[in-house]
Structures are given as structure tokens and as C-alpha cells.
Amino acid sequence: MIATSGGLNQQRTGIIDAVVAARILNATLVIPKLDQKSFWKDASDFADIFDVESFISSLSNDVKIIRQVPDRNGKTPYPYKMRIPRKCTAKCYENRVLPALLKKHVVQLTKFDYRVSNRLETNLQKLRCRVNYHALQFTDPILKMGEMLVQRMRAKSGRFIALHLRFEPDMLAFSGCYFGGGEIERRELGAIRKRWKTLHASNPDRERRHGKCPLTPEEVGLMLRALGFGKDVHIYVASGEVYGGEETLAPLKALFPNFHSKETLASKEELAPFLSFSSRMAALDYIVCDKSDVFVTNNNGNMARMLAGRRRYFGHKRTIRPNAKKLYSLFLNRTSMSWETFSSKVQTFQKGFMGEPNEIKPGRGEFHEHPMDCICAKTKGRSGHSKPHLSNRIGEAMEKHASDGEFDWRDLDYGENTPLGRDSSNETDSDMHELEDMRSVWASYREHREAKKKAF
Numbered sequence: 001m002i003a004t005s006g007g008l009n010q011q012r013t014g015i016i017d018a019v020v021a022a023r024i025l026n027a028t029l030v031i032p033k034l035d036q037k038s039f040w041k042d043a044s045d046f047a048d049i050f051d052v053e054s055f056i057s058s059l060s061n062d063v064k065i066i067r068q069v070p071d072r073n074g075k076t077p078y079p080y081k082m083r084i085p086r087k088c089t090a091k092c093y094e095n096r097v098l099p100a101l102l103k104k105h106v107v108q109l110t111k112f113d114y115r116v117s118n119r120l121e122t123n124l125q126k127l128r129c130r131v132n133y134h135a136l137q138f139t140d141p142i143l144k145m146g147e148m149l150v151q152r153m154r155a156k157s158g159r160f161i162a163l164h165l166r167f168e169p170d171m172l173a174f175s176g177c178y179f180g181g182g183e184i185e186r187r188e189l190g191a192i193r194k195r196w197k198t199l200h201a202s203n204p205d206r207e208r209r210h211g212k213c214p215l216t217p218e219e220v221g222l223m224l225r226a227l228g229f230g231k232d233v234h235i236y237v238a239s240g241e242v243y244g245g246e247e248t249l250a251p252l253k254a255l256f257p258n259f260h261s262k263e264t265l266a267s268k269e270e271l272a273p274f275l276s277f278s279s280r281m282a283a284l285d286y287i288v289c290d291k292s293d294v295f296v297t298n299n300n301g302n303m304a305r306m307l308a309g310r311r312r313y314f315g316h317k318r319t320i321r322p323n324a325k326k327l328y329s330l331f332l333n334r335t336s337m338s339w340e341t342f343s344s345k346v347q348t349f350q351k352g353f354m355g356e357p358n359e360i361k362p363g364r365g366e367f368h369e370h371p372m373d374c375i376c377a378k379t380k381g382r383s384g385h386s387k388p389h390l391s392n393r394i395g396e397a398m399e400k401h402a403s404d405g406e407f408d409w410r411d412l413d414y415g416e417n418t419p420l421g422r423d424s425s426n427e428t429d430s431d432m433h434e435l436e437d438m439r440s441v442w443a444s445y446r447e448h449r450e451a452k453k454k455a456f
Contacts, residue, residue, distance in 0.1 A: 001030045001069070001079050001108035008049070008282040009302035010113055011035055013368060015050075016131045017116035019063050020124050021109070024093045027101060028064045031055075032112075034279070042278045049279055051137040058135040062127055069106055079108035089117045090124070118367045125367060129374035132306075133313055138283050141273065145266070146287030149236075152265045153288065157234035157258070161224070162292030164285070164307070165239040166214050166299045172243050176202030177213035181244065189243075211325025215298040217242070218251035219331050223322060224296065225255055226346035234258040236265075236292065238285030238303075240278075262288075295355075296320045305369040308355070313371055319355035 002018040004011035015032050022029035031046050046052065056065045069077055084096055101107045109115065120128075138146070153160050172179065173192035176199070179185060193199060207213050215223065225231075235256045242248050253259045262271060262284055274280040282303070289295050289307055297304035300321055311317040326349035334342050352359060367373075 001106065002032050002112040003108060003110045004032055004035050005111045005113040006035060006038060007302070008279040008286070009306050011279075012132070012136065012306060013114065013302065014112040015136065016128050016368075017114075018109075018112060019059060019065075019131045019135075020116050020120070020127055021093055021097070022063045022065075023124065023127060024090045025098055025101060028066055030069055031065065031067050042280075044277050044279050047139075048277070049139060049142065049283060051139055054137045055135050059131065062130065077106045079106040080104035081108045081110055083110045084115055086114045087117045088115050090120065092117075120367075122373050125371070125373035128367065129313065129371050132368065132371075133310060133374075138287070142280060142283045143287070145270070145274065146284050148270075149262060149265050149284060149288050150291045153234065153236055153260060153292075156260070159293040160234040160236055160260075161229065161294045161296055162236045162238060162289040163220060164289055164295070164297045164299070164301075164303055165217060165220065165237050165242065166297075166301055167217060167242045167248065168240040169243045171214070174199070175207065175213060176204060177207050178204035179213075179216055179243075208328050209325070211323070211328065213324060213328075215322050215324065215327070217249050217298075218255075219327070220296065220298045220322070221252040221255035222331070222334070222342075223327065223346055223350070224320075226343040227320070227350065229256075231256065232258065234260065236260045236288055238262075238289055292317075294318045294320060298322060305366060309368045309371045311355075312357075313374060316357050317355075320350070321353050321355075323349050323353045 002014060002021075004014040006014075011032075011034055018029060018032055021027075031052060034042075034044060034046055034049070036043055052067070059065060069079070071077075080100055082097070082100060084092070088096070097107060097109070137143075169189065169192055173189040174196060176193070193202070204213075224233075233256060235258060237252075237259060238261070249259075262281065268275075271281075274284060286303065286307070289303075290310060295307055295311060295317070297320070304319075304321060308319040308321070311319050327346070330342065330345055330349065337345075
């Protein structure tokens with residue numbers, strides 16, 4: 001069993017990795033329990049968002065999945081709860097989780113986000129793709145509403161851009177960045193930032209210099225215009241509550257007057273079944289962004305990474321992400337140069353960030369963004385030849401960056417209000433002694449298995 005954490009796309013990564021963990025452990029997976037306690041307080045169950053039958057049946061050859069833990073002697077077994085480190089490898093699962101599973105029979109892994117390593121065997125990486133791109137299908141009501149939104153965008157313009165705009169108060173506060181709102185912004189976002197007890201004091205200038213701040217709506221608009229997207233382009237904006245409201249959005253709307261969202265494309269009556277559920281609203285945005293001709297993001301968060309990978313996997317569609325580190329100084333000095341100079345520099349800085357088919361993200365990244373083990377590389381005179389060595393190199397770079405406890409706002413879905421910092425499990429001293437006992441059980445089990453092999 002797992003308990004997911006965060007918003008829709010953060011939970012999606014947990015669900016995918018739960019299937020992989022069950023495969024590693026040769027265990028039965030119980031339909032995951034979604035996070036109903038985060039900032040959004042979304043009461044949706046797995047079956048409210050995803051097609052349960054499709055999930056179970058399409059993975060039947062990989063992992064046995066059941067809806068709930070079966071009763072034993074008329075009683076439902078209480079799971080042994082434990083938390084494992086982030087980026088746990090297959091060996092880590094065998095050493096930490098399997099002993100508990102063998103002794104307790106039912107184990108629940110809590111706050112299950114980013115708990116499986118990026119570096120896995122190819123067959124496990126391919127399982128990740130089967131879960132993400134095939135098994136995890138939205139329910140019919142969500143799919144139908146999402147498709148209707150796409151059709152209405154197509155009716156307005158044959159081609160359109162979708163922008164995932166992360167500019168919500170909680171996310172901005174967590175980022176530690178400053179966006180030009182003066183003392184009022186510092187006071188408001190500072191108060192929100194105090195919710196996370198373990199965050200260090202913010203250094204806005206350093207964060208922006210290092211490219212860790214999301215672009216403002218105006219900066220995204222300027223970047224797109226500099227890249228050659230005209231004023232007549234229709235743009236669909238997927239976002240939560242934008243900090244500063246209409247005042248913050250006004251510069252973007254001035255640059256792109258054909259500005260659309262769920263709320264402008266559908267009536268309140270049509271959106272009524274979804275409005276009270278943040279994850280279902282996020283699912284609608286996910287569908288429209290996926291179907292767009294060009295997907296643009298002002299960040300590199302969960303939804304941006306998940307969609308970038310999906311758009312690569314299904315035949316490649318362009319995904320533009322900002323080279324925030326290089327664009328920082330350009331936006332800072334844009335009034336001191338002509339539009340032609342500014343535009344030329346943006347185009348130069350954005351090389352390698354425009355979603356080209358063979359583009360490999362330098363530095364930070366993860367498998368969901370670059371599912372290379374699942375994509376055939378076409379070579380001259382030969383096609384369908386995979387390059388596992390390439391994905392291994394990417395994976396090594398990812399692992400170096402993403403060690404346990406290293407986490408920033410880009411790893412969180414906007415709106416999540418979960419204390420961060422180094423993980424602490426719910427294990428007491430007695431739990432630790434019991435875990436050692438379980439490891440002893442596991443060692444005995446392995447010895448017994450090796451003895452059987454020799455006897456055979």
C-alpha cells in the first residue's frame with residue numbers, strides 16, 4: 001500500500017513508482033490512496049480521477065493489483081507503516097521494505113513521492129512508461145470535458161499554445177523569490193513561507209541568478225513574442241490562483257489578447273462537477289495542454305516534466321521551457337536595449353530549451369521528462385535501435401542532483417502545503433529494533449533461498 005502526497009501530478013509520479021516498487025518486491029499492490037490532506041483539501045478518491053478497471057487490467061501481466069486489502073479471519077489487517085528515503089534503488093527496497101513485508105504481510109509506504117530511483121534496469125523503466133502512458137487513464141467524465149475544451153480551442157483557432165503558468169501564492173512563497181511587489185509582497189509571501197518550518201532564509205537574488213525562479217506572466221509573454229509568436233496567437237492558460245490576480249495577468253493579456261482558460265471556455269454549469277475538486281480541475285488542464293500544438297511552461301515543475309515526457313513519447317510535440325538562468329539578466333536589462341536586440345538574445349539563449357526531438361536536458365532532470373528507455377532512436381540506415389547507455393548517463397546526472405533531502409519548489413505541485421526538509425519516518429526506537437529483527441528475517445530468507453538453489 002502507498003499513501004500519495006501533493007497535487008495531481010506529484011501523486012501521479014507516486015502511483016507510477018508504486019507499481020514499480022510492487023514489481024521489485026513481487027508484491028500485490030492495493031489501489032493507491034490519494035492525498036486528501038494537502039493545501040487543496042481535495043476529497044477525490046483514485047476512482048474519481050482514474051479508470052480503475054483500465055489500471056488493473058492493463059498491468060495484469062506486470063503486477064497484481066487489488067482494490068482493497070482482503071479480510072483475514074473477518075478482520076481487515078492493519079498495515080505496518082513506514083517511510084523510505086527518496087530515490088530508493090531496487091536493492092534499497094529489498095533491504096528496507098521486503099523484511100517488513102515478509103513479517104507483517106501488509107505494509108503501507110507513507111508520503112510516497114520520489115521514493116524510487118531514476119536509475120533502474122531498462123525493464124523497470126519501461127514498466128514506468130506502461131503505467132504512465134497507458135494504464136493511468138482519466139475517467140470518462142474528465143476525458144469528455146477535457147476533449148470538449150480542446151474542441152472549443154480548435155474552433156477559435158486551428159492551432160493554439162497552452163501555457164502552464166505556476167504563479168500561485170504558496171508556490172511563490174516556497175520558492176523564496178522576489179517578483180517586484182515591494183514590501184506588501186515580502187510581507188504576504190513571507191507569512192506564507194513560515195508554514196514550512198525547515199526552510200532556510202530566502203536569498204531572492206541568488207535564486208533568480210541560479211535560474212530557480214518561475215518567470216512572471218509578463219516575462220513569459222515577452223519570451224514568446226521574442227520567439228516569434230504573434231499577437232494573434234490563441235493561448236490557453238492552465239493555472240491555479242495567480243498571485244496579484246488580474247493586475248499580474250494584465251501584461252500577458254496585452255501581449256496575447258486571445259487569452260483562454262477553462263473558465264472562459266466552459267460555463268459554470270458545465271464545470272460544476274469539477275469545480276470543488278482541485279485534482280479534477282488539474283486533470284482538465286493536463287488534457288488541454290497535452291493536446292496543444294505547442295506547450296509552454298514558466299517553470300520546470302511536476303506537470304511540466306510529466307507533459308514534456310508524454311509529448312516526447314507519443315511522437316513528439318514541441319515543449320518550450322525557459323532558460324531562466326540566462327534570461328534573468330536579459331529581463332533585468334531589457335529596457336536598455338532595442339526590441340530587435342532583446343529578441344535576438346532570447347532566441348540565442350533558448351537554444352536547447354525549445355523541445356527539439358533529440359534535445360537532452362543538461363543538468364537537472366528526471367526519467368518522466370526524458371523517458372529515453374521507452375523511445376526508439378532513429379539512426380542513419382537503421383531505426384528502432386534503443387540507446388540505453390544514453391539514458392544511463394542522464395540517470396547518473398539526475399541522481400547526483402537529487403539525493404535524499406534535496407528538494408525545491410519545482411518538485412511540488414502548486415498549492416501543496418506540506419512541511420519539507422529531510423524526511424523523518426514514524427519509527428520509534430522499538431520500531432527500529434523491530435526493523436532490525438525484520439532484516440534478520442530477510443537474511444535468513446535469503447540464506448534459505450540460496451541453500452535451495454544449491455540443493456537443486
